[in-house]
Amino acid sequence: MQDLFDRISGHYKQRLPLACYRKPGANKLTAVFQHDAALHTADFNTAGFVFAPFDGTPLLLPYGQSEIHAADWQATDSDGLHVIETTANPEDFERLVGQGIAAIQDGQFQKVVLSRKEAVAVPDFELVSVFQKLASAYLSAFVYCFYHPKVGLWLGATPEKLLKIETNKFETMALAGTQRFDGTEHVDWAQKEREEQQFVTDFIMENLENVTTDIAFSDPYTYRAGNLLHLKTDISGTLDGASNTGRLVELLHPTPAVCGLPKEAARRFILEHEGYDRKFYSGYLGELYADFYSDGILTDLYVNLRCMEVDGETAYLYVGCGITRESDPQKEFVETVNKSMTIKKVL
Numbered sequence: 001m002q003d004l005f006d007r008i009s010g011h012y013k014q015r016l017p018l019a020c021y022r023k024p025g026a027n028k029l030t031a032v033f034q035h036d037a038a039l040h041t042a043d044f045n046t047a048g049f050v051f052a053p054f055d056g057t058p059l060l061l062p063y064g065q066s067e068i069h070a071a072d073w074q075a076t077d078s079d080g081l082h083v084i085e086t087t088a089n090p091e092d093f094e095r096l097v098g099q100g101i102a103a104i105q106d107g108q109f110q111k112v113v114l115s116r117k118e119a120v121a122v123p124d125f126e127l128v129s130v131f132q133k134l135a136s137a138y139l140s141a142f143v144y145c146f147y148h149p150k151v152g153l154w155l156g157a158t159p160e161k162l163l164k165i166e167t168n169k170f171e172t173m174a175l176a177g178t179q180r181f182d183g184t185e186h187v188d189w190a191q192k193e194r195e196e197q198q199f200v201t202d203f204i205m206e207n208l209e210n211v212t213t214d215i216a217f218s219d220p221y222t223y224r225a226g227n228l229l230h231l232k233t234d235i236s237g238t239l240d241g242a243s244n245t246g247r248l249v250e251l252l253h254p255t256p257a258v259c260g261l262p263k264e265a266a267r268r269f270i271l272e273h274e275g276y277d278r279k280f281y282s283g284y285l286g287e288l289y290a291d292f293y294s295d296g297i298l299t300d301l302y303v304n305l306r307c308m309e310v311d312g313e314t315a316y317l318y319v320g321c322g323i324t325r326e327s328d329p330q331k332e333f334v335e336t337v338n339k340s341m342t343i344k345k346v347l
C-alpha cells in the first residue's frame with residue numbers, strides 16, 4: 001500500500017495525470033498513472049478512467065497510455081476525526097432555492113437540484129493522507145482522487161452509482177431524499193422526500209425502457225452514507241443488442257438526482273441561475289471498459305458527489321440538494337451544510 005502511495009505522491013509532484021480509487025466495500029486500491037500530461041477526451045470507444053463534468057466533454061486517462069497499479073488496502077482508524085465549522089452564508093443559497101421554487105410553481109419543471117460551493121482553508125493539505133482518511137471514513141462509498149495538470153485536483157467519497165455494465169447486464173440506482181443519521185436507519189420519510197426520489201426512479205425507468213430487454217427495481221429503502229441517510233431504489237436489467245455504453249450514459253446523465261425533471265429545463269435553469277461553474281461536481285467518473293480484474297469487460301461509473309477541488313491552500317467543497325414545490329429554503333441550506341460534513345470530516 002505504501003509503495004502505491006509513494007507512487008501517487010511522486011506522480012502528483014511531477015504534475016502528471018493520475019486517478020486512484022477504492023470501490024465500495026473493497027479492500028483494494030486501483031491507480032491509473034498516465035505516462036504524459038496530454039489531455040484526452042472520452043469517445044466511448046477507448047478504455048480508460050473517465051472523469052466527466054456536469055456539463056461538457058468527458059475526459060479520459062486511457063489505459064493504453066497509462067500504467068495500472070493495484071494494491072491491497074486497509075482502513076486506518078477514523079474515529080478521532082472532527083468536523084470543522086461551516087462559515088458559509090445562507091442568504092445567496094436560500095435566494096437561489098426561492099427562485100427554483102418559483103420556477104416550479106410557474107410550471108417550468110417539477111424538480112431542480114441546486115448547489116453551492118464553499119471554500120475551506122487547507123494550509124497543510126497532503127494528498128495521500130486525506131485520500132486515506134476519506135477511504136477509511138467511508139467504507140461503502142466510491143472514494144477517489146483525480147489529478148490532471150490542466151484540470152486540477154479532485155477528491156470525493158460518493159454514495160451514488162451511475163451505471164455498471166458487465167457484458168449485457170447493467171445496474172444503476174435512484175438515490176435522493178436526505179436526512180441526518182442520528183444513530184438509527186429505521187426512520188420515516190416525508191411525502192416530499194418520497195416524491196423527490198420517485199422522480200429519479202421514474203426517469204431512469206422511462207429512459208432505459210427502450211434500450212433494455214428486461215428491467216427490475218427494488219422498493220425504495222433507507223441507505224446510509226456517512227452522517228446522512230438517503231432513499232434508494234436498486235435498478236438492474238439486460239441491455240438489448242443495439243445499445244452501447246455511450247448511449248446509456250447519455251440517457252442517464254445527469255439524472256434528476258443531480259439535475260432535475262424534465263432534464264433539459266432543469267439543466268438550463270441550473271446553468272443560468274446557480275451563478276458558478278459546477279465543473280466536475282455532479283458529473284461522473286470511473287472505469288470505462290476495464291478488463292484488468294474480470295474475464296469480461298466492466299464499466300463502473302459513479303456520480304461525483306461529496307467531493308472537493310483542491311487548489312493550493314484552498315479546498316472548494318461542492319454540495320447541493322433536490323428542490324421540489326414543497327421545499328423550504330432554510331431547510332435546504334441546512335441539508336447542504338450536512339452534506340458538506342462528509343468532506344469536512346477529513347480536512
Ligand SMILES: C=C(O[C@@H]1C=C(C(=O)O)C=C[C@H]1O)C(=O)O
Pocket residue numbers: 113115160175176177178230257258305306318319320321322323339
Ligand atoms: C446533490 C447531492 O446529492 C444528491 C441529492 C440528494 C437530495 O436532494 O436529497 C440526495 C442524494 C444525491 O442524489 C449532493 O450531495 O451534492
